[in-house]
Amino acid sequence: MRTLHTIAELRAALPGAGACVFVPTMGNLHEGHLGLVRQARAHGLPVVASIFVNRLQFAPHEDFDRYPRTLARDCDQLQAAGCDIVFAPDERELYAVPQTFKVQPDPALADILEGQFRPGFFTGVCTVVMKLFGCVQPRVAVFGKKDYQQLMVIRRMVEQFALPITIEAGETCRANSGLALSSRNGYLSDSERERAIELVGALRTLARRFVREESVPLQTLEAQAMDDLRASGWQPDYLTVRRRADLGVPTAGASAGEEWVALGAAKLGGTRLIDNVEF
Known part of the structure; x- marks a missing residue:
């Protein structure tokens, strides 16, 4: 495996456009990331993983400066998973001049849910991707x-x-407890980690109630799910049910025959977690 730090090195190492499979990451890797690399290997092409903590997707009050940088450990894990090239540029390489040209995603998709609570997040994501x-x-x-x-x-x-x-x-990778693996799980204390599965539990309960209690308005179900999570000491931003196809809000009586996803984001202590359950 080769670890490259400049765009020129990367382009020299690759045979041409369309000749690899790509797994972008911000590093601080866990088994979920490595599963994506192993999935990429199945295509029979060279696998490139990037490691870059993208300042553009962090708000000023968020954790950009304390986000863990663990390049050496990450590279060891990627090599064991079968990665061929790690592209690990620094900010001066990827943003050699201020990134004034940005990709502005469709507000109908990007300004809801995560975008509502993290304004500009998806602009930063789309631009770096x-x-x-x-x-x-x-x-x-x-x-x-x-x-x-x-x-x-x-x-x-x-x-x-x-x-x-x-x-x-790639499917969500979960610990034996059911907790979705996330780089930010490292911020949790031992007691918080034990309780962190309450988020996915709340989403599964919301999904079941959405299917079984069609006469109850979705807003009522969501409010109850939020209240239950607050009662357990969480600070929820949202728990909701949306269409899988476009994250649109369900219309009245539309649960049958559709594909749905329950999504949620909430803070436990000082750590904000997200999760989702398809049904």
Whole structure:
């Protein structure tokens, strides 16, 4: 495996456009990331993973400065998972001049849910992913379903710009407890980690109630789910049910025959967690 730090090195190492499979990450890797790399290997092409903590997707009050940088450990894990190239640029390489050109995603998809609580987040995500796509020029890119809305935003961006890239989804990787693996789980105390599964439990309960209690308005079900989580000491931003196809709000009596996803974001102590459950 080769670890490269400049765009010139990366382009010299790759045979040409469409000749690799790409797994973008911000590092501090866990088994979920490594599963995406192993999934990428199944295509029989060289696998490129990027490690770059993207300042553009962090608000000033968020954890950019304390986000863990663990490059050496990450590279060891990626090599064991079968990665061929790690692209690990620093900010001066990827943003050699101020990034004044940015990708503005469709507000109908990007300004809801995560976008409502993290304004500008998906603009930062789309801008860095578009730039990384330009550097790597992959045939396939693999993104995890845990960041469900992000996956949808990236898919829509690729469609709108007619990029010759297939976006492939990787299933959410969970610990034995059911907790979705996340780099930010490292911020949790031992007691918080034991309780963190309450978020996915609340989403599963909301999904069951949505299917079984069709006469109850969705807003009522969501409010109850939020209240129950607050009573357990959480600070929820949202728990909701949306259409899988476009994250649209369900219409009255529309639960039968549709594909849905329950999504949620909430803070436990000082750590904000997200999760989702398809049903």
